[in-house]
Each structure stands twice: as structure tokens, then as C-alpha cells.
Amino acid sequence: MSATFATSDAHGHLAELTAALRQAGLVDDGVRWSGGDARLWVLGDLLDRGPDGLGVIALVRRLAREAADASGAVHTVLGNHEVIALGTRKFGDTEVVHRGAVRTFSSIWARNGGLASDQAGIDDELFSWLAALPAIARDGDHLLMHSDTVGYLEWGGSVEEINGAVREVLAHDDPVAWFDVLVQMGQRHELAGASGSATARLLLDTLGGERIVHGHSIIGDLFHEPFDSYAEPRLYADGLALDIDGGIYEGGPCLVARLSG
Numbered sequence: 001m002s003a004t005f006a007t008s009d010a011h012g013h014l015a016e017l018t019a020a021l022r023q024a025g026l027v028d029d030g031v032r033w034s035g036g037d038a039r040l041w042v043l044g045d046l047l048d049r050g051p052d053g054l055g056v057i058a059l060v061r062r063l064a065r066e067a068a069d070a071s072g073a074v075h076t077v078l079g080n081h082e083v084i085a086l087g088t089r090k091f092g093d094t095e096v097v098h099r100g101a102v103r104t105f106s107s108i109w110a111r112n113g114g115l116a117s118d119q120a121g122i123d124d125e126l127f128s129w130l131a132a133l134p135a136i137a138r139d140g141d142h143l144l145m146h147s148d149t150v151g152y153l154e155w156g157g158s159v160e161e162i163n164g165a166v167r168e169v170l171a172h173d174d175p176v177a178w179f180d181v182l183v184q185m186g187q188r189h190e191l192a193g194a195s196g197s198a199t200a201r202l203l204l205d206t207l208g209g210e211r212i213v214h215g216h217s218i219i220g221d222l223f224h225e226p227f228d229s230y231a232e233p234r235l236y237a238d239g240l241a242l243d244i245d246g247g248i249y250e251g252g253p254c255l256v257a258r259l260s261g
């Protein structure tokens, strides 16, 4: 069985991501795919906060082509920052009444580390690629998602239904529906605490898999630890959840988790 890896939340930190992939043996010194038939999952939030989100996206897309040529694969899953960036591109300052409040995508984008340089590079082709990313995926025993929330089940009871529902919203121009996606994917920490393992079990029983792998919630935030005090993904919720967001933009490590093989 080929090896499976996952990383998340690069947030524009191209140098750190490149170094971590090299450390994992997935790219060589020339930053070419060297993982052979391995599979790499990139769990969203490629852009914003850090210097070069467009560079991270370009790297991931190039590695996907190179990996495919080697019988490997690089897959990307949608993060909430992709939704913020696309919504800002599409709706900008348009006032949207969402659940009784007047909101705009551009103000949320600005408050959450949105980068004008990333925004300027989202052309029609890149918009289409990002908007078509799956929200959730299964790979063997692993259920892969950006956000540690049960909210994905609002869109359906299977991986296919959820991805179809989110893609449908992002393919159209209803800003309220877009805001629903953004708000749902902004939820976090729902697999931790007293009811966390039951919530993880519900997701796994509904969507399949034995373990959830997610980003979005920094290990240091979730477990109240300094960002420089850990160097590994964190297994929790009775072993049902693996947090792989080291918190790059807070000074934490860029983690590449080996899931199997």
C-alpha cells in the first residue's frame, strides 16, 4: 500500500511548506515531486495571512501534475480562507443581510489576514479551480476535512452529497448561501471537550472512515500549549481525530502527517 500524507493551513508560507515537504521526502532539492506513488492531502487555507498564497497554490498544483505522472497524487480540500477569498473576489463590499446582520465579504477578509497580493492573482481560471475543490474526502480509513466541525453534515449525509452541495453554492451568485458556507466552515473545536469524541463518532458513522484528519484549529490553541512546544500532529477524541494544524503563522511548525504506509 502506498504511503499517505496530509498537511494543512500553509497560509502563504511557501518556504516553510517546501521545507516540510522536503523533510517528508515528498519533494527533492529542486522542489520536484519525489514521493513516487505516495498520496498527499492538502487540507485547505493555502492563502492569506502569509506572504505568498499564490506561490503555495502554484506549488500544490504543479506537484499534483508531477505526482500523477509518478502514479502518486496530490489532492486539495477546500478551506474557509478559500471561501473568504473567493467571496471577496465575487461580492467585495456588497452588503449582505445574513441571519439578520449586515455583512460584507471584504470586511471579513480584511479582518482575517486577507492579502491584496493573493486577491489580485485570482483570475477566472484560478477561481474555477478553487471553487471546485471538495469540502471533504475519504481516503481509506481517513476522513479528511479542513474544519473540525460537525457542520459539514448540514450539506448532506455522504461525502458526495456534501461536496455536491458546497460546489453548487460556489458555482452560483447567491451571497447569503455563500455566507452560510463561510460561517459553517468557520466553526471549530467541536471534536474536543466532553462531547468531542461523540461528535467525531457521528461524523465517522455518517461519512465513513475510522479517523478524522483536520486542520483549521491550531494545536496550541486547541490544547492551550505554546506554539513552539510541539512538533507532531495531535491525536485526540479517543483516537478518532488528528489535528495537523501546527499554526505556521503563529510561529508553530508546518506539519506533514504520515497517515499510513
Ligand SMILES: [Mn+2]
Binding pocket: 045, 079, 080, 081, 146, 215, 216, 217
Ligand atoms: Mn481555516
